[in-house]
Amino acid sequence: MVARPEGSVELLLQLTKADMAGVDRFITARMESSAPTIPALADHLISAGGKRLRPLIAIAAARMCGGTGDACLKLATAVEFIHTATLLHDDVVDGSKLRRGKVAAHLIWGGATSVLVGDFLFARAFELMVETGSLRVLDILSKASSVIAEGEVLQLTRAHDLNLDQETYLEIIGAKTAELFAAAAEAGAVSAGEPHERAAALRDYGLNLGLAFQLTDDVLDYGGAAETLGKNAGDDFREGKATLPLLIAIARSGPRETAFWERSVGRMEQTEADFRRARELVVGTGALDAALDCATGYAEAAKAALAPFAKDAWREALESLADFAVSRPA
Amino acid sequence: MVARPEGSVELLLQLTKADMAGVDRFITARMESSAPTIPALADHLISAGGKRLRPLIAIAAARMCGGTGDACLKLATAVEFIHTATLLHDDVVDGSKLRRGKVAAHLIWGGATSVLVGDFLFARAFELMVETGSLRVLDILSKASSVIAEGEVLQLTRAHDLNLDQETYLEIIGAKTAELFAAAAEAGAVSAGEPHERAAALRDYGLNLGLAFQLTDDVLDYGGAAETLGKNAGDDFREGKATLPLLIAIARSGPRETAFWERSVGRMEQTEADFRRARELVVGTGALDAALDCATGYAEAAKAALAPFAKDAWREALESLADFAVSRPA
Numbered sequence: 158m159v160a161r162p163e164g165s166v167e168l169l170l171q172l173t174k175a176d177m178a179g180v181d182r183f184i185t186a187r188m189e190s191s192a193p194t195i196p197a198l199a200d201h202l203i204s205a206g207g208k209r210l211r212p213l214i215a216i217a218a219a220r221m222c223g224g225t226g227d228a229c230l231k232l233a234t235a236v237e238f239i240h241t242a243t244l245l246h247d248d249v250v251d252g253s254k255l256r257r258g259k260v261a262a263h264l265i266w267g268g269a270t271s272v273l274v275g276d277f278l279f280a281r282a283f284e285l286m287v288e289t290g291s292l293r294v295l296d297i298l299s300k301a302s303s304v305i306a307e308g309e310v311l312q313l314t315r316a317h318d319l320n321l322d323q324e325t326y327l328e329i330i331g332a333k334t335a336e337l338f339a340a341a342a343e344a345g346a347v348s349a350g351e352p353h354e355r356a357a358a359l360r361d362y363g364l365n366l367g368l369a370f371q372l373t374d375d376v377l378d379y380g381g382a383a384e385t386l387g388k389n390a391g392d393d394f395r396e397g398k399a400t401l402p403l404l405i406a407i408a409r410s411g412p413r414e415t416a417f418w419e420r421s422v423g424r425m426e427q428t429e430a431d432f433r434r435a436r437e438l439v440v441g442t443g444a445l446d447a448a449l450d451c452a453t454g455y456a457e458a459a460k461a462a463l464a465p466f467a468k469d470a471w472r473e474a475l476e477s478l479a480d481f482a483v484s485r486p487a
Numbered sequence: 488m489v490a491r492p493e494g495s496v497e498l499l500l501q502l503t504k505a506d507m508a509g510v511d512r513f514i515t516a517r518m519e520s521s522a523p524t525i526p527a528l529a530d531h532l533i534s535a536g537g538k539r540l541r542p543l544i545a546i547a548a549a550r551m552c553g554g555t556g557d558a559c560l561k562l563a564t565a566v567e568f569i570h571t572a573t574l575l576h577d578d579v580v581d582g583s584k585l586r587r588g589k590v591a592a593h594l595i596w597g598g599a600t601s602v603l604v605g606d607f608l609f610a611r612a613f614e615l616m617v618e619t620g621s622l623r624v625l626d627i628l629s630k631a632s633s634v635i636a637e638g639e640v641l642q643l644t645r646a647h648d649l650n651l652d653q654e655t656y657l658e659i660i661g662a663k664t665a666e667l668f669a670a671a672a673e674a675g676a677v678s679a680g681e682p683h684e685r686a687a688a689l690r691d692y693g694l695n696l697g698l699a700f701q702l703t704d705d706v707l708d709y710g711g712a713a714e715t716l717g718k719n720a721g722d723d724f725r726e727g728k729a730t731l732p733l734l735i736a737i738a739r740s741g742p743r744e745t746a747f748w749e750r751s752v753g754r755m756e757q758t759e760a761d762f763r764r765a766r767e768l769v770v771g772t773g774a775l776d777a778a779l780d781c782a783t784g785y786a787e788a789a790k791a792a793l794a795p796f797a798k799d800a801w802r803e804a805l806e807s808l809a810d811f812a813v814s815r816p817a
Contacts, residue, residue, distance in 0.1 A: 280632035302610035
């Protein structure tokens with residue numbers, strides 16, 4: 158297993174404290190509506206927190222490229238709205254019960270309202286981007302939005318597919334997760350008037366960071382590398398999601414284990430004891446370490462992408478975030 | 488009852504024949520995706536036809552304002568994609584079984600895929616608008632999109648509400664239906680470089696036209712003014728939708744009829760015979776004629792909004808469309 162440096166989101170939070178307070182104000186102001194259900198539902202999810210990584214990245218990218226003014230705050234709010242819209246739709250699509258430790262919105266307000274509030278936030282995101290005055294920002298985020306939807310559809314059509322190859326899996330998470338990190342970073346740079354090259358470097362950073370985060374999430378869902386299982390571990394397995402740890406374990410399995418995977422994931426016939434067995438196989442075959450090494454590789458690639466930038470506090474904060482992506486607890 | 492001149496969409500179809508062929512090509516090209524489910528599902532709905540009124544209006548507005556080139560074709564395609572996305576989400580939200588005479592997409596591909604393909608088309612719409620190069624076009628359509636979602640949420644929260652006042656009902660259909668007609672017309676003008684005044688006149692035309700269309704739809708759902716019932720009449724009543732004919736009939740009802748409405752719509756306890764009784768009341772109280780008069784008033788307002796334009800074939804075609812809105816058969 159590759160050695161992994163500890164990282165933290167703290168440096169970035171300190172540097173963006175005033176900006177993120179501004180983003181919070183925009184979030185509150187722009188979820189307002191003549192239909193009171195909309196801010197109620199949106200606030201249920203948004204006030205539950207989450208790390209707000211995507212707006213953090215958009216702001217960091219803009220500020221390290223010398224952006225002044227509040228264009229990047231509007232962009233960051235737009236990015237968070239797009240993310241929130243996809244979470245609302247995902248939870249309806251997956252029938253998820255929990256989100257950020259709270260009851261999922263569709264279980265309180267109904268799936269119909271969740272779909273429509275997602276649509277509203279998506280539209281509001283584009284209104285905010287229009288206010289940045291940058292067609293390039295709109296271009297980046299509209300393309301990202303269709304790529305995200307494509308990734309979600311691909312994942313839906315390949316669920317429970319034990320023959321999914323690892324390359325296709327990485328394409329799917331690249332689209333459904335990493336693309337928004339990439340777009341946030343690139344659009345942040347563009348909002349600061351940054352020409353092509355450094356904006357492309359930040360896009361590269363965001364894409365690799367997003368992959369590192371998603372793969373680490375996938376690993377944590379099997380209890381992480383630690384011996385003790387995380388509280389919410391096992392969700393992916395119970396939903397039959399073919400994530401990288403599972404795909405690697407299957408590729409390394411003998412005929413007897415293959416029969417286990419075909420029953421428990423392929424046909425979704427699971428017993429209570431199956432997750433423990435799945436975790437034993439994922440750990441025992443070295444699949445968990447391999448997936449974490451893969452994540453660490455992407456975190457390293459994210460840091461390397463920052464080479465065109467001066468070694469200042471912003472770069473240090475983004476590097477630390479990349480390390481954090483693969484070193485966070487379950 | 489106000490006299491209503493016959494109208495037709497034919498004049499407009501003739502004038503836009505080449506442009507609409509171009510729109511069809513853009514629709515086909517831009518629903519393509521690496522996820523084959525997306526064009527399959529989108530094509531199921533789009534190839535079923537429909538009158539393509541919104542793209543027709545966008546193109547007419549652009550051409551009558553002297554617009555050349557294909558910016559308005561991209562805009563018209565974007566408008567049709569937004570409309571298609573809202574239909575896909577609406578059908579999931581309402582659990583509708585039929586759309587344009589075909590089985591609703593969510594019953595074939597599932598609600599999850601319908602939601603995600605709607606998201607994809609919405610994102611593609613914004614990609615197309617970015618290509619028009621006009622921030623004002625993006626501003627108009629992003630605002631319209633959030634207004635539409637608000638209207639849908641308001642309608643959802645006020646379903647089965649017998650105390651809905653007529654003004655609020657008109658606000659709801661103004662948002663969920665007429666706003667996209669208004670935005671299509673205004674953005675068409677803007678895409679042709681039209682300054683504020685004539686673009687505002689076209690917006691006014693679209694808004695009133697949209698209200699006339701929706702109110703006529705509401706009337707047709709009670710079998711129209713004709714004695715024979717249309718084939719699909721009764722859907723709104725059976726879903727307990729408080730539309731204008733119903734709201735007027737309730738306002739004109741005595742205590743005995745009020746009890747009928749409270750049971751059949753308020754509590755949704757319906758028998759087979761109830762729709763015939765509802766129709767008798769809606770016709771007998773003059774509510775159907777009153778709603779149709781209201782629709783006709785909006786059609787007249789739409790025509791009046793065209794006053795700043797020369798009396799050419801385009802204006803004649805748009806006037807005929809307004810008459811068509813309130814004179815079409817069930």
